[in-house]
Amino acid sequence: MKKTLFDKVWDSHIVKSIENGPDVLFIDRHMVHEVTSPVAFLGLKNRGIKVLYPERTFATADHNTPTINQHLPVSDPLSANQLKALEENAAAHGISYWGLGHEKNGIVHVVGPEYGITQPGATIVCGDSHTSTHGAFGAIAFGIGTSEVEMVLSTQCIMQPKAKKMRINVTGSLQKGVTPKDVALYIISQLSTSGATGYFVEYAGNVFSEMSMEGRMTVCNLSIEMGARGGMMAPDQKTFDYIRGREFTPTGASWDKAMKYWETLHTDQGAVFDKEYHFDGSQIEPMITYGTNPGMGMGISKDIPLAKDLEGGVTTYQKSLAYMDYNEGDSMLGKTIDYVFLGSCTNGRIEDFRAFTELVKGKKKADHVTAWLVPGSHQVEKAIKEEGLLDILHEAGFVLREPGCSACLAMNDDKVPAGKYAVSTSNRNFEGRQGPGSRTLLASPLVAAAAAITGKVTDPRTLLS
């Protein structure tokens, strides 16, 4: 039978299929962080059991860590308590733990690929919905709840029915100033935040194969924002070049063996998807969101849609615009902004900092804008310094913070105040996501950079040389 990439990886991990029920799926690698794991570890304790395969489990602290003065004790007692719990749980179960200050510390979905934990054909889970990021390598990767974290810790398996299959093809050439983030926001705006619910997505077409690994991670990361269980792309030479030589990547004969398997990881000619979409990449503009879910996005030169043109949900739509204090029919260009956030597992990698820096080079940050530049990991932070980006950023009036999730979900002190507008490279613009009452405009690092310089929503294409 002709198989899709998703079929190949899923089917080879089925320990048992339950008739009229879920599959018992074997999990190769499990990433753990401080927020969704303590209750799961408590469950193990209550059952009197140990982590079954600690060598398949990796823990890092990221969600509620501060992004300044990480060498000092964490001042919020609740956060400190959660970090301590993870450290103790990791030690008690023999799990490697990359805590605050550790050279490998960073956002779970940034460090996984950096150290070669993320590999093609693997099943990877984490108690975080953006685990879909790892699908960029041809892995099946998705977020799970705490009950499932407990399942994986205790049995290295989860129980889920196999998702339906969707393929999204984007072909053509992207315009100048259009980044992987824009491609993803465009797709979400077309499908809506529930358009891919129940599906696992494969991305195909030259637009994705021409992207860097970082760009592919950005796209797969955002799969969850259209409701998908996850997203993935077939591994290719770029994938193999990226992972070769990383700490947890196989070497020697094991590498050769792994390559044999990895090279089979693509959708067979003629395999069937339950749903398929085709988009023309040349039609995509730099994107910006104007509402309170990631599907409420549009090309930056367009106007906010009119309620009368919607298919339904008018009350919810108006509630959303009222929260943002925007009107239907408004242009987004020229809207004043107060904060800029460059970071998160969506756009906190080196390529994102390069893009941001390229645009702000030789210019100055607008005085009224507070900018938080937060690298996704220490390795990204190091690269920013080594590549000389930091000097350029300083010159333009920016400072760099220390790695973590930061204002993406505002569990630490990096909160956007009520009523203020933030252009953010993260993934969610829900009410209060970046702090109670905060208003978020999701965009690419280039759009964020243009906003930081001008203090308002600006088309980055007008500033690019």
Place this chain on the structure above:
Amino acid sequence: MAYDKFTTLVSSAVPLPIENIDTDQIIPARFLKATERVGFGDNLFRDWRYHPDHTPKKEFVLNNPTYSGKILLGGKNFGSGSSREHAAWAVYDYGFRAVVSSFFADIFKNNCLNIGVLPVQVSPAFLETLMEATFANPKEEIVIDLPAQTISLKSSGASESFEINHYKKENMLNGFDDIDYLMNLKNTITEFAEKSPL
């Protein structure tokens, strides 16, 4: 964690006719700092329910004594966003045993089933019927019969059937969780693991 068995639930409902209710609204991230599963019900819909000074927002439905019950009626695409199981815990700990919507986000639905909250997906028209009946008479009882997989209005008898996969249904009926099941498969799992290099 084991939970109470679910067979038939007869209760009035709390109506929340808003679409795309995301998990950040169900429980904002700043309340995710606990290391035990306690007190989440207090922060269910925190920012819709309380002013910044912690006084209740009178107009929000959970603060309106007219509406009560163990069933939450939510708009389309309920539970989108984060994988935080805390959202399902908050719903359960507040006292809801079932959420009814015309569409659920995947992870939220799965999390509910894992902790003993029944997600009931109905047609948009039937959701409308349930909402209208509840607004017209807040004491109106809704009957969710899990063995028969039906949901109906007690007064008029209007009814619809709903889907749930057989395995999850058995778990809900018995209050079992997946780990009990998986622990019994231990040998098969370890054999599988040996063939599956890191």
